[in-house]
Amino acid sequence: MTLIHETDYGTPVSRSEKQVTLTIDGRSITVPEGTSIMRASMEAGIQVPKLCATDMVDAFGSCRLCLVEVEGRNGTPSSCTTPVAPNMVVHTQTSRLKDIRRGVMELYISDHPLDCLTCAANGDCELQDMAGAVGLRDVRYGYEGGNHVRSRNDGEINARWMPKDETNPYFTYDPSKCIVCSRCVRACEEVQGTFALTIEGRGFESRVSPGAHEHFLESECVSCGACVQACPTATLTEKSVIAIGQPEHSAVTTCAYCGVGCSFKAEMRGEELVRMVPWKDGQANRGHSCVKGRFAYGYASHKDRILNPMIREKISDPWREVTWEEAFSHVATEFRRIQYQYGRDAIGGITSSRCTNEETFLVQKLVRAGFGNNNVDTCARVCHSPTGYGLGQAFGTSAGTQNFDSVEHSDVVIVIGANPTDGHPVFGSRLKKRLRQGAKLIVIDPRRIDLVRTPHVEAAYHLPLKPGTNVAVMTALAHVIVTEGLGAEQFIRERCDWSEFEDWAAFVSQEAHSPEATESFTGVPADLLRGAARLFATGGNGAIYYGLGVTEHSQGSTTVMAIANLAMVTGNIGRPGVGVNPLRGQNNVQGSCDMGSFPHELPGYRHISDDATRETFEKLWGVTLNNEPGLRIPNMLDAAVEGTFRGIYIQGEDILQSDPDTKHVSAGLAAMECVVVHDLFLNETANYAHVFLPGSTFLEKDGTFTNAERRINRVRKVMTPKNGYADWEVTQKLAQAMGLNWNYTHPSEIMDEIAATTPSFALVSYDYLDRMGSVQWPCDEAHPQGSPIMHVDGFVRGKGKFIRTEYVATDERTGPRFPLLLTTGRILSQYNVGAQTRRTENVAWHEEDRLEIHPHDAEQRGIKDGDWIKLASRSGDTTLRALITDRVSPGVVYTTFHHPDTQANVITTDFSDWATNCPEYKVTAVQVSPSNGPTEWQEDYNDLSRRSRRIAGKMEAAE
Amino acid sequence: MSHDQGREKLIRMANQIATFFMSQPEADRAKGVATHINKFWEPRMRTHLFDCLDEGASDLLPLVIEASVMIKRPTVPAKVGASGGISKPL
Structure with a gap:
């Protein structure tokens, strides 16, 4: 494996249909109208020297290094800002151009530190490359005089020098290395659209400035990383590169955060991840990223990760580390005992929308073929x-x-x-x-x-x-x-x-x-x-x-x-x-739904009562499948409280924190006899678990994720699972312990089984994905390239179906006791229940959940900004700090649910969508009042969490 | 959750489904409710629904009762202790 180098064409692609032919250095090349000479040259294999141009932003024409000569035109136009014209004859290397370029480079280098050997960009510096490309051998001006490089000039303080800004947890800004090419400023504007950066001052005083001469962390910067990616020098550099050095190999993989499904290059040194860089050819992100995917991967090596399987008899006991064999055999024995004692339908499983398609497919297969029922659901239950x-009703497809x-x-x-x-x-x-x-x-x-x-x-x-x-x-x-x-x-x-x-x-x-x-x-x-x-x-x-x-x-x-x-x-x-x-919430919510995670349908959204579909799987799996729908997550919990549901295998989901009405979830879990949690961390649900199976991260396994646009993207293994097994292997070994004859040696074999049984995946295979980059389902004989747009010539169901939509007010109403409406949401730096992002430096932006409340409602209650408040609904109460803002209307309050101590879901109710039982998170009638500190529930809960994280023979971890 | 709370929740869910279909064209109403419950309700839930119906639950909407003749009554009782074909523990 080698480091993937992407070609930088210097300016963005032109979408014009009209083609133009010109000659560059004697080579004839045809490109779309509107293409720059620079880009056309690069397409012809000629690299014109450049510094301020990069194809992620529009041409700017400031560095004067990319000058060319055009026959019949005066002067030396910059190739980045000059569009091609028919029959144009361009020369990129003449003695005049050579002299100009060398002169320009001389000026740049005269105000640049010459610490290349110890510089973090050594080996990945465009300034260094260009000095080499133009044949710079000498700087006639010397390095004395006005400069931005040294803190002192001849003992005197140098007012032009600025110290490094290291406030951002993930990258540094070293103004002494800046060549003021503006690439970062333009990336922030054009790619990210935040406009956090600017160039302050004029002429030699020009500097890159976050906000109005602020530090990065205090500015509007959202830490998407576009500026770092755009920077041609070490001015903006990932701290991980400073700490580790340049990567030596890389693999293209898919982000494991939200449903956008960005493609990244995981750049490695050995098995150490150096950095994640968005991949230009990624069809979902087109080379862009956010703070989570770009930087927030530290959880993968966090000390809280559990790496050995653990068992305990009662949830009040400390955990006991065991071998994998003991864990599998314990689960298999317990599940079979429960089924013998309480019935075949007394156990079930939850697939993870964070795991791969292949892993999700295996969990539902384990439930249907191994448990012999259809009690399988996924966190899409509580989101999409x-x-x-x-959409299934209206158009005929659920996507x-x-x-x-x-x-x-x-x-x-x-x-x-x-x-x-x-x-x-x-x-x-x-x-x-x-x-x-x-x-x-x-x-x-x-x-x-x-x-x-x-x-x-x-x-x-x-x-x-x-x-x-x-x-x-x-x-x-x-x-x-x-x-x-x-x-x-x-x-x-x-x-x-x-x-x-x-x-x-x-x-x-x-x-x-x-x-x-x-x-x-x-x-x-x-x-x-x-x-x-x-x-x-x-x-x-x-x-x-x-x-x-x-x-x-x-x-x-x-x-x-x-x-x-x-x-x-x-x-x-x-x-x-x-x-x-x-817009799908988790990385593989679409995929987990596609893979038959719902209790009523097999992969490809085919109802379990359909005989032909069942037969396809029955033949392949050698079992008889139950034709009745199974329990959905809320129904499982109801059945647990009632006593007919006693065991569950939960892969990569924290239902205690993410599902509504926490008290009901905990009552359901507490009523079960064997709760198996398969996760990276002892999450909140694990407080009620009897068996913990350590999970692996997306960096540690092969597979695929399907994003919100139905795009099947490869996930590529770049390091050995720290826990020993990829998640698909854990499920397979559990299935084997339960007597199932599974022998997958690689996730690609699981995908082959999916393709063989699921018409919309018919042509999908790892070979095909490697060839195509990615495809959007349906991908079959009729759509071999996949389907970027659906329902092009008609709806999948035939005719589009208009359905009457009568408004019915929710039963959750405000009244004298609970006069405000609470709604919930997310924040940029944190993800879902925060299990991953809270274990990264992203906490610098959001260390706690806050309650947004309108100034009018706050004043009525005597609440000031930052005060502790009690938030109560008919389900429960919790405390958190107030944030007074007119973003919310009077009568409405808002919070996020990223932190377990907040326990926002103690407040939410068990009302749900009429058709799918998707919980009504977004409307809860509440009251807000001043508070002195945590509620009794929060204190009890913290105590329980602390006790349930004890591991025999290990020191109790401080939170 | 007590038995009463469970019952109350089940009735609420059935009534929510009925409320949606009550707004639909008349011909689709009862059939819509029955199809929905047959497609998405696990046998235990349908058994409980029939328990409520058999008791003559007055808080069920008339459309649920009308639809009930088309709802599949589960054949195997979902009782605790029914081994459901699992012959022996491992």
Whole structure:
């Protein structure tokens, strides 16, 4: 394996269809119109010297190193800013150019430290490369005089020198090495869209400055790493590279955080990870990253990782380390005992949306073929199960309709119940880029999320609805479009069931669904809503992006249907720039759903009652499959409390922290006789576990993840599992202990089995993925390249189905005892329950969960910013500190759930989506009052956590 | 969770499904409820639902009762102690 070097073409690709032919250094080359001479040269294999140009940002033309001569033109134009023209004749190396370039380099080097041997960029420095390329042999100016390099000049303080800024936990800024090429500033603007960096001063005083001459950590910088990647010198350098040195080999793999599924190069030295660098050819991220994927991998080597299997008889006992064999045989014996004693259906499993497709497939196979029931579910239950149901009903497939590139063609974008700049940052950046180009934005969210107004982006409409009224708002949008005749009739006649449309159109046209009638309970001013509806229906390509603010409601599935209705009535399905786009929470939520993790369906979304599908698997697996649906996670817990469900195998999910109504979850877990947790850490669920099987990270195994755009991306092993086994091996060994004859030697064999049994994966194999880079399912004979856009010539189910969406108020209502509505969300630097990100330096940005409360509500309660407050609902109470902000409306409070001490889910209730039992996290009636400290529950819980992390023979770990 | 709480939750879930289908075109209502419950409810849950129906639960919406004739009544009782085909412990 070698280090993957990506070619830097200097300027971005031109999308023009028109081709231009020119001659460069005697070679004829044909490129799209609008291509720079620099890029055309590189495509012809000629590398023009450059410093300020890189293909991740637009040309700038400041370094004057890339000059060329063009026959028939005067002077020496910069090749990065000069577009090609037909029949142009270019010379990239002449004696005049050589002299100019050497002179430019001489100036650069005269104000640059000459510590190359001890410099962190040694071996990866473009300045060094260019000095070599132009044949720099001497610096006639010397190194004395005005400079930015030395802290003192002849004993006097050098006011131009600035010390290193090491405030960011992941990279350093060393101004003495800066050549002011502006690449970082432009990357922050053009790629990330944060505009945190600028060039302050003029001429020789010019410096890169985060914010208004602030430190990186205090500035608006979101630590996405784009500037570090853009920097041609050691000015912005990963601290890990400073500590370790340059990597020597690399592998392309897929981030294990959110559902965007960014491709990275894991750059290695031996088995040590030096850094993660976003891969330019990654189809989801196109070379961009966020702070989590780029930097927050420290959890993989964190001291809290458990590396040996452990057992305990009772959950009050300390853990006892055992061999893998003992652990497997203990679980197998216990599971079989429970089944003998309480019935075949008394055990089940949970697959992980953080593990690979192959691992997820094996867990559901273990449940169906080994346990002999269908009690398997996955954390998608608590996030996007309504997406699966709703889109399945409307379109016939349980997935988003587009690829991420599609946003580059959108003219109007609705973002509802999602906060992409925090939750899906790389998509957020791609969306902002399109918005800066002029696309319009409609935000539907109770909170004023960053996208509503952020540098160079402003939403045309923000509809600040009351939590729980999504269906009413979406139906009112449809009301306006239908009653004002703005629908796409031709599309509907061709693609959808016309009589269902007529029924639906009559339904939405009722006066009760008008914006004026719904304003009183949605809180959305009617004129705003009408304006937004007109814009979406008439503004060109309309795309809808949504997140858990849509699904995690008692009417989650209904809202998904309403979104599908809106896309169909405006004709926004089946081409680039449009569509229905669920932003998936975890890296492999899409994949875990695809792989048959739901209790009612086999891989490929085929219902368990379908005889032909069962037969496919029965033949291959040599078992008879149960044709009845199994228990979903909340049903498992109900059954546990009732006494008919006694054992569970949980791979990579922390249901105690992530699932609602913590007290009910803990009661369910406490009622079980054998809880097996398979995870990296002793997570919160492990407080109730009897067996702990250590897990492996995404760096330690081969496999695939499927992201929110249905893209199947490879995960590549770059180090040996620290715990000894990849997760698929652990499941296989457990299955073998239970008497199943499994003999997979590599995850590729599992993928072959998936492809053989699941039509939408028919052509997928590791060889094919290596060849294609990645593919989006369905990938079969009819779609050998995969399917970037779905429903192109018609819906998968045949005709698109319009479904009536009646608003039903949730049973969770405010009243005198609980007058405020709590809604929950995420923050950029933390991920989900925080098990990974809390064990990284990301805590520098978010060390605790805070309760956002409007100044009016805070004042009424005598609460000041930063005060400890008690947050209570009918389910329970907890304490955390207040953050006073008018981002939330009066009557609404908001918090994140990244920290276990906060236990935000003690507050959430057991109400759930009518169709899928997806919990209603996003609406809880609460009261907020001043507090002195932790509640009794928090104290009891901390005590339990501490006790349940004791390991016999080991010192108790300090938290 | 006590038996009563479990029962209350099950009835709430059935009623939520019925509430959705009540807003749909009339011909699809009872069938919609029954199909949904048959597709997504594990036999134990359906057994409990039939327990409620057999007791004549007054808090179930009429549409659930109307749909119940199309809901599959589980054949094997989901009782504690039924070995369900597992012949012996390992």
